[in-house]
Amino acid sequence: xxxxxxxxxxxxxxxxxxxxxxxxxxxxxxxxxxxxxxxxxxxxxxxxxxxxxxxxxxxxxxxxxxxxxxxxxxxxxxxxxxxxxxxxxxxxxxxxxxxxxxxxxxxxxxxxxxxxxxxxxxxxxxxxxxxxxxxxxxxxxxxxxxxxxxxxxxxxxxxx
Amino acid sequence: xxxxxxxxxxxxxxxxxxxxxxxxxxxxxxxxxxxxxxxxxxxxxxxxxxxxxxxxxxxxxxxxxxxxxxxxxxxxxxxxxxxxxxxxxxxxxxxxxxxxxxxxxxxxxxxxxxxxxxxxxxxxxxxxxxxxxxxxxxxxxxxxxxxxxxxxxxxxxxxx
Amino acid sequence: xxxxxxxxxxxxxxxxxxxxxxxxxxxxxxxxxxxxxxxxxxxxxxxxxxxxxxxxxxxxxxxxxxxxxxxxxxxxxxxxxxxxxxxxxxxxxxxxxxxxxxxxxxxxxxxxxxxxxxxxxxxxxxxxxxxxxxxxxxxxxxxxxxxxxxxxxxxxxxxx
Amino acid sequence: xxxxxxxxxxxxxxxxxxxxxxxxxxxxxxxxxxxxxxxxxxxxxxxxxxxxxxxxxxxxxxxxxxxxxxxxxxxxxxxxxxxxxxxxxxxxxxxxxxxxxxxxxxxxxxxxxxxxxxxxxxxxxxxxxxxxxxxxxxxxxxxxxxxxxxxxxxxxxxxx
Amino acid sequence: xxxxxxxxxxxxxxxxxxxxxxxxxxxxxxxxxxxxxxxxxxxxxxxxxxxxxxxxxxxxxxxxxxxxxxxxxxxxxxxxxxxxxxxxxxxxxxxxxxxxxxxxxxxxxxxxxxxxxxxxxxxxxxxxxxxxxxxxxxxxxxxxxxxxxxxxxxxxxxxx
Amino acid sequence: xxxxxxxxxxxxxxxxxxxxxxxxxxxxxxxxxxxxxxxxxxxxxxxxxxxxxxxxxxxxxxxxxxxxxxxxxxxxxxxxxxxxxxxxxxxxxxxxxxxxxxxxxxxxxxxxxxxxxxxxxxxxxxxxxxxxxxxxxxxxxxxxxxxxxxxxxxxxxxxx
Numbered sequence: 039x040x041x042x043x044x045x046x047x048x049x050x051x052x053x054x055x056x057x058x059x060x061x062x063x064x065x066x067x068x069x070x071x072x073x074x075x076x077x078x079x080x081x082x083x084x085x086x087x088x089x090x091x092x093x094x095x096x097x098x099x100x101x102x103x104x105x106x107x108x109x110x111x112x113x114x115x116x117x118x119x120x121x122x123x124x125x126x127x128x129x130x131x132x133x134x135x136x137x138x139x140x141x142x143x144x145x146x147x148x149x150x151x152x153x154x155x156x157x158x159x160x161x162x163x164x165x166x167x168x169x170x171x172x173x174x175x176x177x178x179x180x181x182x183x184x185x186x187x188x189x190x191x192x193x194x195x196x197x198x
Numbered sequence: 199x200x201x202x203x204x205x206x207x208x209x210x211x212x213x214x215x216x217x218x219x220x221x222x223x224x225x226x227x228x229x230x231x232x233x234x235x236x237x238x239x240x241x242x243x244x245x246x247x248x249x250x251x252x253x254x255x256x257x258x259x260x261x262x263x264x265x266x267x268x269x270x271x272x273x274x275x276x277x278x279x280x281x282x283x284x285x286x287x288x289x290x291x292x293x294x295x296x297x298x299x300x301x302x303x304x305x306x307x308x309x310x311x312x313x314x315x316x317x318x319x320x321x322x323x324x325x326x327x328x329x330x331x332x333x334x335x336x337x338x339x340x341x342x343x344x345x346x347x348x349x350x351x352x353x354x355x356x357x358x
Numbered sequence: 359x360x361x362x363x364x365x366x367x368x369x370x371x372x373x374x375x376x377x378x379x380x381x382x383x384x385x386x387x388x389x390x391x392x393x394x395x396x397x398x399x400x401x402x403x404x405x406x407x408x409x410x411x412x413x414x415x416x417x418x419x420x421x422x423x424x425x426x427x428x429x430x431x432x433x434x435x436x437x438x439x440x441x442x443x444x445x446x447x448x449x450x451x452x453x454x455x456x457x458x459x460x461x462x463x464x465x466x467x468x469x470x471x472x473x474x475x476x477x478x479x480x481x482x483x484x485x486x487x488x489x490x491x492x493x494x495x496x497x498x499x500x501x502x503x504x505x506x507x508x509x510x511x512x513x514x515x516x517x518x
Numbered sequence: 519x520x521x522x523x524x525x526x527x528x529x530x531x532x533x534x535x536x537x538x539x540x541x542x543x544x545x546x547x548x549x550x551x552x553x554x555x556x557x558x559x560x561x562x563x564x565x566x567x568x569x570x571x572x573x574x575x576x577x578x579x580x581x582x583x584x585x586x587x588x589x590x591x592x593x594x595x596x597x598x599x600x601x602x603x604x605x606x607x608x609x610x611x612x613x614x615x616x617x618x619x620x621x622x623x624x625x626x627x628x629x630x631x632x633x634x635x636x637x638x639x640x641x642x643x644x645x646x647x648x649x650x651x652x653x654x655x656x657x658x659x660x661x662x663x664x665x666x667x668x669x670x671x672x673x674x675x676x677x678x
Numbered sequence: 679x680x681x682x683x684x685x686x687x688x689x690x691x692x693x694x695x696x697x698x699x700x701x702x703x704x705x706x707x708x709x710x711x712x713x714x715x716x717x718x719x720x721x722x723x724x725x726x727x728x729x730x731x732x733x734x735x736x737x738x739x740x741x742x743x744x745x746x747x748x749x750x751x752x753x754x755x756x757x758x759x760x761x762x763x764x765x766x767x768x769x770x771x772x773x774x775x776x777x778x779x780x781x782x783x784x785x786x787x788x789x790x791x792x793x794x795x796x797x798x799x800x801x802x803x804x805x806x807x808x809x810x811x812x813x814x815x816x817x818x819x820x821x822x823x824x825x826x827x828x829x830x831x832x833x834x835x836x837x838x
Numbered sequence: 839x840x841x842x843x844x845x846x847x848x849x850x851x852x853x854x855x856x857x858x859x860x861x862x863x864x865x866x867x868x869x870x871x872x873x874x875x876x877x878x879x880x881x882x883x884x885x886x887x888x889x890x891x892x893x894x895x896x897x898x899x900x901x902x903x904x905x906x907x908x909x910x911x912x913x914x915x916x917x918x919x920x921x922x923x924x925x926x927x928x929x930x931x932x933x934x935x936x937x938x939x940x941x942x943x944x945x946x947x948x949x950x951x952x953x954x955x956x957x958x959x960x961x962x963x964x965x966x967x968x969x970x971x972x973x974x975x976x977x978x979x980x981x982x983x984x985x986x987x988x989x990x991x992x993x994x995x996x997x998x
Contacts (some may be wrong), residue, residue, distance in 0.1 A: 049782070053693035056257060057720055060380040060860040063245070064253065065431035070257025072239025079232025080697055083224070084753055093224065095267060096231025102234060102259045111865035113724055135735040137202075139727040140690070152231075159226060195263060204414070217400055220540040220700040225751035240377055242432055247459040271545035273404055283368035299407040302369070380860040384563070384573065384641060385911035391632075392559025392577025399552025412536070413544065415587060416551025421674060422579045470553075476586060479546060529942070533853035537880055560857055564770035564913055567939040593884055611706040619887040623851070704883070704893065706959060711952075712879025712898025719872025723864070725855060733864065735907060742899045792871075793912025799866060834901060 044171035047119040047180075054116040058108055069108035072121035074101070074134060074148060081118040082152045089094040089120040089128055090156035091167045094095040096181060100151040102151055108136040108147060112197070120167060121151075121177070122184030127155045128183050129191075203275040204331035207279040208256075210290075217326060218268055219290040229268035230286040234294060234308060234357040235259070241278040249280040249315035250287055250327045258351060260311040268307060276305070281311075281337070282344030286324035288314045289344050302318045313349055359514075364491035366450070367439040370405040370450075378428055389428035394454060394468060401438040402450040402472045408474040409448055410487045411438040417447060418511060420471040423488035428467060435464070441471075441497070442504030446484035448474045449504050454511040471507060524571060527660075530565040530610075538588055538651050554614060555579070561598040561601040562610040562632045566590035569600040569608055570636035570647045577607060578671060581629040582662035584646040588627060592651040595624075601631075601657070602664030604646035608634045632669060684811035687759040687820075690770075691795030695758040698748055714774060714788060715739070716817035721758040722770040722792045726792040727741040729768055730796035730807045737767060738831060740791040748776040748787060755784070761791075761817070766804035768794045769824050792825060844971035847919040847980075850885040850930075856917040858908055869908035873901070874934060874948060878894040882930040887927055889920040892966045897927060898991060908936040908947060915944070921951075921977070922984030926964035928954045929984050932959045945971035951987060987996040 062073045079096055086094040108114055130196060134148040139164040158165035172181040214237060222233045240255055246254040268274055278292040294308040316324035332341040374397060382393045399416055405502040406414035428434055438452040456466040478485035534557060542553045558595040559576055566574040588594055600611040614628040638645035694717060702713045703818040719736055726734040750753055758772040796807035812821040854877060862873045879896055886894035908914055918932040934948040958965035972981040 049321035052695050053349045053694050054696075055694045055721070055724060057295060057724060060863075063380075064252045064255070066255075066322075068255050070236070070239060070243070071259070074241065075232070075259065076232035077304035079230060079235065081695070082696060084697060085232070088782060091780050091782075093780070095226075095228050096264055098233070098259060098263045099235065099259065100350070102257055103351075103355060104258065107255060140733070141722055141730050141732075142728060153833055157226060162226075185246045189263070191263075194261060197328070211377050214375045215372050215401070215404060216374075217404060220543075223700075241375070244375060244377060244459055248462060251459070251460050251462075298412070299404055300411050302408060304409075374601055383860075386574070386575075386637060387572045389561070389573050390556070390559060391579070392556035395555035396550070396552035396581065397558065399550060399555065403550070411544045413592075415544070415546075415548050419551070419579065419582045421671070423675060424576055424578065427575060449572065471526045476662065477546060480544075493670075511581070511583075516582060535852050535881070535884060536854075537884060540703075545860050561855065564855060564857060564939055568942060571940050571942075573940070586873045619884055620886060620893070622891075625929050704895070706893045706895075706957060706962075709877060709878070710883070710893050711899070712876035714871035715875035715879065715899065716870070719870060719875065723870070733866045735864070735866075735868050736904055738904065739871070739875065739899065739900045739902045741991070742897055744898065744990075747895060797866060802866075824901060831901070831903075835903060 042166060042168035044169040045089055045163070045176050046171045046173045047121065048173060049167045050088040050120040052081045052084045052118045054081045056114045058110050058114055060110055060113050063110045067110050070085065071104055074104065074108070074114065075102065075115055076153065077114060078134065078150050079114045082132050084156035085118045085120050085130045086128045087115065089123065090165065090186065092165045093159055094154040094156050095152045097155050100187065100191070102148055102150045104137060105146055106145045106147045110181045113137040113139050120170055121180040122169045123167045124188070126156055126166055128156065128167055129152060129187070131180055202328035203251055207281065207313065207337050208330045208333060209281040212241045212244045212278045214241045216274045218270050218272050218274055220270055223270045227270050228346040229274065229320045231264055231355055234264065234268070234274065235262065237274060237276055237358045238292045238294065238310050238312065241276045242292050243314065245278045245280050245290045246288045246314035249283065250325065252316045252325045254314040254316050257313045257315050262310045264268065264308055266296060266305045273297040273299050278297060278308055278332055281340040283327045283330050283356055286326055287315055288291070288316065289347070290314065292314055313351070336343040362486060362488035364489040365409055366491045367441065367497050367506050368493060370440040372401045372404045372438045374401045376434045378430050378432050378434055380430055380450045383430045386446040387430050388451055391424055394424065394428070394434065395422065397434060397436055398452045398454065398470050398472065401436045402452050403474065405438045405450045406448045406474035409443065410485065412476045412485045413465065413479055414448065414474040414476050417475050419512050420507065420511070422468055422470045424468055426456060426465045426467045433457040440490055441500040443487045443490045446459045446476055446486055448476065449507070450474060473502055473511070522646060522648035524649040525569055526603060526651045526653045527601065527657050528653060530600040531560045532564045532598045534561045536594045538592050540589050540590055543590045547590050549594065551584055554584065554588070554594065555629065557581065557594060558594055558612045558614065558632065560660055561596045562612050563634065564596045565610045566599050566608045566634035569603065570645065572636045573639055574608065574634040574636050576616040577633045577635050579613050580667065582628055583629045584626045584628055585617060586597045586627045593617040593619050600650055601660040603647045603650045606646055607638055608647055609667070611660055633671070663665070679777035682808035684808060684809040685729055686811045686813045687761065687817050689801055690728040690760040692721045692724045692758045694721045695752045696756055698750050698752050700750055703750045707750050709786065711744055714744065714748070714754065715742065717754060717756055718772045718774065718790050718792065721756045723774050723794065724761050725758045725770045726768045729763065730805065732794050732796045732805045732831065734768065734796050735793040737795050742788055742790045744788055745793055746776060746785045746787045753777040760810055761820040763807045763810050766796055767801045768796065768807055769827070770794065771820055788793070794816060842966060844969040845889055846971045846973045847921065847977050848973060850874050850888040850920040852881045852884045852918045854881045856914045857914050858910050858914055860910055863910045869914065871904055873909070873986035874904065874914065875902065877914060877916055878932045878934065878950050878952065880915045881968045882932050883920045883954065884886065885920050886928045886954035887928045889923065892956045892965045893959055894928065894956050895955040899957050900987065900991070902948055902950045904948055906936060906945045906947045913937040913939050920970055922981040923967045923970045926956055926966055928956065928967055929987070931953060931980055953991070
C-alpha cells in the first residue's frame with residue numbers, strides 16, 4: 039500500500055509504570071477512569087510516533103471496559119504496541135495492569151485498541167506510514183483481527 | 199426495577215468549559231486525546247453521582263472518535279447528562295465541542311457514551327440507582343437506544 | 359465610544375464545573391481560596407476573550423469574600439458573563455457555587471467582579487472592544503452599577 | 519482582646535520564588551492572573567498559620583490590581599506577613615514582584631490584603647489567635663490601617 | 679543478615695516511559711533536571727517497595743550527572759532495579775535514556791544510585807528487607823560494588 | 839579566567855517556600871524525595887541564571903541525603919546561592935528545611951551542591967560566566983571548598 043519498509047511491533051513497544059497519586063483518584067480512593075485513559079493515550083501515542091517516524095494524533099478509541107478498580111498507592115502498568123497500519127493510520131493495542139506493589143499481586147484491568155493518524159509536520163497533512171510486519175503468533179492474531187475492527191469503526195462512523 | 203423515584207436527565211446535566219493549556223497538547227499543538235477523555239470522564243462522573251446520590255466509578259467507555267483537532271488557547275466545552283439507568287449502573291452521554299474563543303467558531307469534535315456503577319460508601323458494594331425519566335424527544339431517543347447499546351456492551355464483554 | 363457592534367452578555371456566558379481533588383485543598387479538607395480564584399480567572403478570561411474577539415489579560419479583581427468552605431469531592435460550579443466594557447477594558451462578573459454532588463445541596467459561596475484588557479496580538483497594545491448590550495433586568499442592573507465600580511477602582515489606584 | 523502572647527510580623531514573614539512555566543501562562547505568554555492569586559493565597563496561608571498556630575482558611579481578598587504582565591521564564595517573587603489580628607481572624611499583606619532573572623530587572627506588579635480565619639482542628643470552629651505586635655515603622659503603618667480596611671470589608675459585606 | 683528469602687533484581691525491575699511536555703522544560707526547551715530526578719525517584723521507589731514488600735522512603739541519591747539535554751516532545755525512558763539490600767535499607771540503580779521518538783535515536787543521559795529505607799506501616803519504624811540474589815553478571819557486578827558505595831555514603835555522612 | 843565583573847553570592851540568593859500538598863507525598867504521608875529534588879533544582883536554577891545573566895541547564899547534583907521525612911501540610915523551605923564559578927559552569931548550594939507551620943518547629947533536612955552550565959541563547963553553546971566574589975566567612979568557606987568538590991566530580995566522571 040506504500041513503499042516504506044515494514045516495521046515489526048517490537049520496535050514500537052512501550053512499557054509505562056505510574057504510581058497512582060491522590061489526585062489521580064476519586065474521593066473513595068479509586069483511580070479515575072479518565073486518568074487511565076490519559077495514560078493509555080500517552081503510551082499509544084509514543085508507539086504510534088515510533089512506528090510512523092512522524093507526529094501522530096489520536097483518531098479513535100474503541101470501547102474500553104474497566105474490569106477492576108485501581109487504588110491510590112498502587113502501580114498502573116501499561117504495555118502498548120502497534121498492531122496494524124493503513125495508508126496514514128495506525129492501530130495501537132494497549133494493556134493495563136494494576137499492581138499492589140507490596141504484594142506483587144497484579145490484575146489485568148483494561149485493554150484498549152486506539153487509532154492514530156500520522157501528520158507530516160511540514161504540511162500538517164496526513165503522512166504515509168510503514169506497513170506492520172508481525173513477528174509472533176500473538177502479533178499475527180492482532181494483525182489479522184485489525185481489518186474486522188477497522189470495518190466496525192467505518193460502520194459506526196457511517197451511523198453518526 | 200427499583201423503588202427509588204425516577205429522575206429526569208435535566209437534574210444531572212453538567213456544563214464544563216476548559217481552556218486548553220500547553221501541557222494539554224502534543225508538540226504540534228493539538229490537544230492530547232487522553233486529556234479530552236479525562237475531561238469527558240470528569241463531566242460524566244459528576245452527572246452519574248448526581249443521578250445516583252452515591253459515589254460512582256467508571257465502568258466503560260463506548261468507542262470514541264475524534265473528528266477535529268483542538269488547539270492550545272481554544273476552549274474545550276463539554277455537556278453531559280444521564281440517559282439511562284439499570285439496577286446499579288448508569289449510562290451518561292457526553293458531547294464535546296472545541297471553540298475558537300476569539301471568533302466564536304465552534305466544532306462538534308466528539309461524542310461519548312460512558313457507563314458508571316454506583317457504590318454504597320458504607321459497604322463498598324454496588325448500590326441501587328433511580329430510574330431515568332426522560333422529558334424531551336432527544337432524551338427519549340437516547341433512553342430508547344440504551345438497551346441496544348447495553349446489549350452490545352454485554353456482547354463485547356462476552357467476547358473477551 | 360467605539361464603532362464595534364454591541365454584544366449581549368448572553369454571548370459571553372461561561373459555565374464551568376470542576377470536581378475538587380485532594381491537591382485543591384488544605385490539610386483540613388477545605389478547597390484553597392487561591393484555587394477558587396484561579397477557576398474564577400479562567401472562566402472570566404474566556405468570557406472576556408469571547409466578548410473582545412482578541413486575547414485578554416487580567417487587570418484587576420474587586421474584593422472577594424469566601425462565604426462557605428468547599429470540600430474535597432464536591433463540585434465547584436462557576437458562571438461568568440461580561441457586564442460592561444469601556445474602550446479597551448471589560449468587566450466580567452462571576453458567581454461561584456459549591457455543590458454536594460450526592461445530595462444536590464448547593465451553596466452560593468463567592469461572587470467576583472474582574473476586569474480584563476483586550477490585546478491586539480499583532481502589536482501587543484490594548485485593542486478596542488465592543489460595547490455591551492444588556493438584555494435582561496439583571497444584566498441591566500449589573501451594567502448600570504459598572505460605572506460606580508469603575509470609579510471606585512480608579513479611586514483606589516489613585517491612592518496607591 | 520485575647521490572652522495569647524502578641525507575635526511580631528517578623529515571625530510570619532514568608533518568601534516565595536516561583537519560576538513561571540508554560541502552563542502558568544495564556545497563549546500570548548502572560549502569566550495568568552489566577553496563578554498569581556493562587557501563589558498569593560499560598561504565601562498568605564503559611565503566614566496566617568504561623569501566626570495562629572492553627573490551620574487557617576481564606577476568608578477574603580481585598581481588591582487586587584495587576585500593574586504589569588509577568589512572562590514565561592521570569593520569576594514570580596512573593597513576600598507576605600501578618601499585619602493585624604482580631605479575635606479569630608488575621609490580616610495578611612502580600613507583595614508580588616516579577617523578575618527578569620537574566621537581567622535582574624524587577625517590577626512591583628501586585629499588592630494584596632487577604633484575611634484568614636483560624637480553625638480549631640478538634641472542633642472545626644474558629645479559634646482565638648494572638649494579637650500582632652508590630653516592630654517597624656512599616657509594620658506599624660500597616661497595623662494602624664487595618665481597622666479602616668476591616669470597616670470597609672464589613673461595609674461591603676453588609677451591602678451584599 | 680535477616681531471615682527473609684532472597685529476591686532477584688528481576689522481580690523489582692521497573693520500566694517507565696514519559697513523554698516530555700512543555701511544563702517539564704525550561705524556556706530554552708530543555709527538560710528540567712529536577713523533573714528527571716523526580717522520575718528517577720518514582721521508578722526507584724516502585725523497585726524498592728516491590729523488593730521490601732513494605733512502603734519505602736528515599737534515604738539518599740548518590741551524585742548524578744546529566745550528560746545530554748532532553749527536549750520537549752522526546753521520551754524520557756527509565757529502567758530501575760534493586761542492586762543490594764542491608765538490614766532495612768535498599769540500593770536501587772536507575773538508568774535514564776532520552777529518545778527522539780520519530781527517529782528512534784536514543785542517548786544514555788543519566789545513571790543514579792539511590793537508597794531507600796523500608797517502613798513497617800504499623801509502627802512507622804524501619805522494617806527488615808530481604809537480601810538480594812543477583813542472577814546475571816551485570817547484577818553481580820552491581821551487587822559487589824554496593825559495599826564500596828555504602829562505605830562512601832557512610833563516610834560522607836560522617837563529614838557533615 | 840574571564841573578564842566579566844565578579845558577583846557576590848548575595849545577588850543570587852533565592853528563598854523558596856512550598857506548602858506540601860497530597861500529590862507531593864507517598865501513601866504513608868511522607869514528601870517524595872523526587873519532589874524535594876525538583877524544588878532544589880528550581881531554586882538552584884534561578885540562582886544560576888541570576889549569576890550567569892543567561893539561561894542555565896543542570897549539569898550535576900552531588901550526593902544528597904534526606905535526614906528527616908517531611909509531611910503533608912508542612913512547609914518545605916529552600917535557600918540557594920551560587921558558591922563558585924568556572925569558565926562556563928556554576929556551583930550552587932541549596933539548604934532545605936521542613937517546618938511544622940503551626941508550631942514553628944523547623945528541621946534541617948537536606949543540603950545539595952548542584953552545578954549548572956550557562957548557555958548563550960543565540961548559539962546554544964556554553965557561555966562565559968562572571969567569577970564569584972564571596973563576602974562572608976561562610977561564603978568564603980564554600981568558595982574554597984569548591985575546587986575540591988570539582989576535582990571529585992571530574993574524578994567520578996572519569997570512572998564512568
